[in-house]
Amino acid sequence: MFPLIIRGRNSPGELHKWRNFIASLTFLQNPSSFSSASAAADLTRRKGNTFTLSYLVESLGFTTKLAESILRKVTAEKTNSNPDSVLSLLRSHGFTDSHLSAIIRTYPRLLSLDAESSLAPKLRFLTSRGASTYELTEVLSKVPKILGIKKDKALSRYYDFVREMTVADNKSSEFEKLCRSLPEGSAQGNKLRNFLVLRDMGVPQRLLLPLLISNHHACCGKEKFEETLKKVVEMGFEPATYRFLEALRMLYLLSDKTIQEKLCFYQKLGFSEGEVWEMFKKNPSFLPLSEKNVLNSIEAYLGLGFSRDEFAVLVKCHPQCLNYSSELVKKKAEFLVKNMNWPVKALVSNPTVLGYNLEKRTIPRCNVIKALMSRGLLGSELPSIGSVLVCTDHAFLKRYVIKHDDDKELVANLMAIFTGDHVS
Template structure:
């Protein structure tokens, strides 16, 4: 039973059982209940407004969010399904209030993106007193805005004592993350009890293990189920630590989420599904370490991905190799895989070359058709590398065209134009597959003459192109 989870480190993490005053217990019991009631009221108000004002209100909301906060249309449309308004008086008063307390435009955008219900809150009667009270807690102006922009749900709490406890707790997490040592948070001294208290205690336990702020705060905001309870959380945390997951990575949280959600029996059943396809228990363990979501897929999904790759031309042992190398491809749909194959064939690759590319770089199975087409055409048509060069180094299809491929290729073209590389292009791999530092040493800094090095560096960073665009703009303007 649970053979998969017996691998890894044998160290045992004993989570502390700690005690505190009953007043603090009662205080924290109300924190999330108050927060949820506030958000429910905001959501209800938004729903009423949406039904009353209909499409007009949603259209105005989207336009307002894009123009006033600089949000993308997609994000604005998502928010408009939660809050809706027909005029800008109330949201303007909320945004102006945040600005008056020193919040930057980006911080305000972050706050509204995380907690859009604030746009329909009463700025003067509800938000202003809280901001004023929290500002008096001793944090500097920059600390104050940082705390609230990262966990704006603090502003949902009504009681001052609860508000101060939650605010101080988040402040400690942020401060601890800036320290070179993982400090023990004082609120980890909470006794056993309600789910609300468990959240604070369990988040503290994660912080003491070294889980960084960027992974911790989202749990505090929205993922209550992961850090609720005590025994199940303690058991799951122990297993994930013993398996050797690094607490500073997102994969640690992913693994914890999977282990806590699945029973021992469920995990064993998933392992059996993979074994039927030819994987060993060790293979499944290896895939889980790379991508914990491996154990959440249904038998139908796993088998479908296997059969789709089989139909594409890969042999069973090759499919096993692809899965073990990049288990994320299990999540790709049949359509995604078929579109990738069709796109690559349309670009001139043979089916044998496709299979070779899939084995070398399985990630290309899930790349968008537009991305693969744009990158391949640039490398082959503009740079004149042969298709076989892409087959040999298919990882180039995953590199950023704007940030990596084009800047390096501009340097190569400049060097060839000056006769410093001969008449033939260098191999593709030494140009694109190496690190930025290695590229600069090989193709930029190794030349004699400060002016030439400066010119090549300007080409690499794009400053030359920016300067040329500015000159053209000035000429056109005159």
């Protein structure tokens, strides 16, 4: 096995409920804490983009951290934009908080555009073509990147396409009329025609629409698109899943010769051709990886104490492991094995933990476990890595935090650790 080596990885709504629960507990115990937090928030809002920050947080439900991150990116664009003006313009055209939340989450760069010189003319143009307030808000909240298109002709074409998919009757002949109006063989014409093919195969809007204003080359081809689509279907990918489109993109980008070279490389590592394709079905994006990156990844895993057989099991079960950077894998594995004392075999049995965000998910949960163990509330044995990391936020809180609701102070402390508000 591995002769070549021998030679040389929750619901926000649910979490919000628990945070509200603990907030009420904390308020009952220390009402003054809220006045200090409010003062800190007020101080932050006075630093610039006053209305925008408070609006993102209070009206759209963004966390302060996310709102500040978005505004930093907006200011980094170095334009003369005014986010407040952008929001005011959109609201004047009937966009609700729900629409704006969806737009900004999907396309935060919109706030960096100039309201008067860039956005207003496009909205006037679309309205002049007969777009109602309902249609305008529904279409643009689905694919806000349309507003980044500069030319009216392209803007009109993509807008019509999205409108037909989201607002009009999906069986309307307008789809076909729209496609026939495009030049034969053009990249844009091919993209729209291919989108119709994918839609008719069952690819859902939530997966199709984000591709519309993207550089997804597979959707711009014709003959090769058809050939690649046939391969993906024959391999058994389900059109309703993201992996279907990912497989389509990967096979489209790789030539037959390159694919054969990839198969030979993995066979030298000890994997059969059938195993490689099974790995591809689980994670299509691993196939284009360079040989150098794969060998570096293997070296990193072996250096962390994984045996060659354990690495083979890890990759066949969760090929995404090959996509993770060696530096991050080392950091995560060392924390889980050395800091938390879970054995390497626990990672092999639960490989998805290597893909979880260390700071946002792994460390907060592990710190909760440490706090419970220090109080003797979990017994002498460390809980399984799956019960701590693989479950949802709701399940974790119910299992390790809310069960102690007879001790309000303990629950408050555990929630502070879990949400990152704990000060050690």
